[in-house]
Amino acid sequence: MNSTIKESAESVERQVTRHFQAMLSARDFRADSAQQAAIEALAQWLGSWLRGRRTLLRVPAAGVYLWGGVGRGKSFVMDAFFSAIPLPAKRRVHFHAFLREVQVRLRExxxxxxxxxLVARQIAAQTRILCFDEFHVHDIGDAVLLGRILKMLVEHDVGLVMTSNYAPSGLCPNPLYRDRFKSAIALLEKRFNVLHVDGGEDYRQRPDIGQSWGHFRALRSTEDKDWLGRQSGLHAAAVQDVVIQVNHRPLRVRAHDAASAWLDFDELCRGPRSSADFLWLCQRFERLAIGVVPRLDGESIDVQQRFLNFIDIVYDSGIHLLLLGETHLDELLSDGAHTDFSRTHSRLQQLRITDELSGEA
Incomplete structure (x- = not known):
């Protein structure tokens, strides 16, 4: 290997760590030891991956897998790393959006x-490094699809970086189809640098860091149901009580205009809606109003999972959300009811609670 390539890879490692420090300074943040270790591990992996040194006894890690509790700074670390990667052929994509893209390509x-x-080859031809946010598996279709395409992308030398709330061994907890994902878990544990990122603090709960991405109100009377309509920003000429086609299936909407839509929770989460449907709504509208969200402990796992997927997708799409709950936010779903609720709870906590007296947003 010539010295220019080696020096370039080493400079990339310095570039990543410097960029991380610059982002921290710009926000007046200080990294904890877990975040610092994560960015250093990413920088070292990137340098090694760019050098691409292979021997009979050693193959460079296929990527980095960062996992830890909600709000531990994994996304911030990913932001810094991704923006510092000196390659044009790089992509950062949310888990749900990537699955949707693969499914669309398969149909085509x-x-x-x-x-x-063929899809894996197409992606590999366009992307050298692919970064996933919020990697998790709770659906049999997702498990089969992800397991196969991860293996193919690794074989095509696509560098993969992932964040998740779960260690690889905890990715697919449902025993009904865990066996279908065992090979993917083994791939992550064997070929990836797996790093636990958990400094012990949920940074999203800090008042100087957390940002409101919408509003939440607890239902006090039947009259409160009109709060969604009043606060949704719908134009006076909005279409009322209409059925729209979402991915070739009907979805009843209470009202919508060009930018906003008001939907019932039952219509959104009790029927056979998919993550692709939620992505469609986020691409079509800038503001979504949803009510009334019941106490989810008494709901089926399918209803709970749809709601959690919906919150994930809306949050990561930058959509403004208005949520009307049957009860107070902390009482919607208990911590032990669903394995993913800690992440969802952290995100819902960033909604602005409306004034209990005035009811205004």
């Missing part, structure tokens, strides 16, 4: 032999 080339392999 249906009838081809082994279409998933």
């Amino acid at each position: 080339i249906s009838g081809q032999p082994d279409p998933l392999a």
Whole structure:
């Protein structure tokens, strides 16, 4: 290997760590030891991956897997790392959006032999480093699809960096289809640098860091149901009580205009809606109003999972959310009811609670 390539890779490592420090300084933040270790691990991996030194006894790690509790700064670390990568062929994508993209590509080339392999080659031709946010698996279809395409992307030398709330061994807790994902877990544990990022503090709960991305109100009377309509920002000429087609399936909407939509929780989460449907809504509207969210402990796991997926997607899409709950925010779903609720609870806590007296947002 010539000295220029080696020096370039080493300078990339310094560039990543310097950029992280610059982002911290710009926000007047200080990294904890876990975050510092994470950015150093990412910088070292990137330098090694760019050098690409392979021997019979050693193959460079295929990527880095960062996991830890909610609000531990994983996304901030990913922000700094991604923006410092000196390659144009890089992508950062949320887990749900990536799955949706793969499914769309598969439909476009249906009838081809082994279409998933073709999709993997297409992605590899366009992307050298792919970064995933909020990696998790709770659906049998997702488990099968992700397991296969991860292996293919690694084989095509696409560098992969992921954040997750779960260690690889905890990614697919449902025993009904865990066996279908075991090979993917083994791949992550064997070929990736796995790092626990947990400094012990949920930074999203800090008043100087947490940001409101919408509003929440607890239902006090039947009259409060009109709060969504009043606060949704709907134009006076908004279409009322209409059925729209979302991914070729009907969805009843209480009202919508060009930028905002008001939907019932039952319509959104009790029927066979998918994450692709939630992504469609976020691409179509800038503001969503949802009510009335019941106490979720008494709901089926499918209803709970749809709501959690919905919150994930809306949060990461930058959509303004208005949420009307049957009860106070902390009482909607208990911590032990669903394995993913700690992440959802942290995100819901960033909604601005409306004034209990005036009811104004």
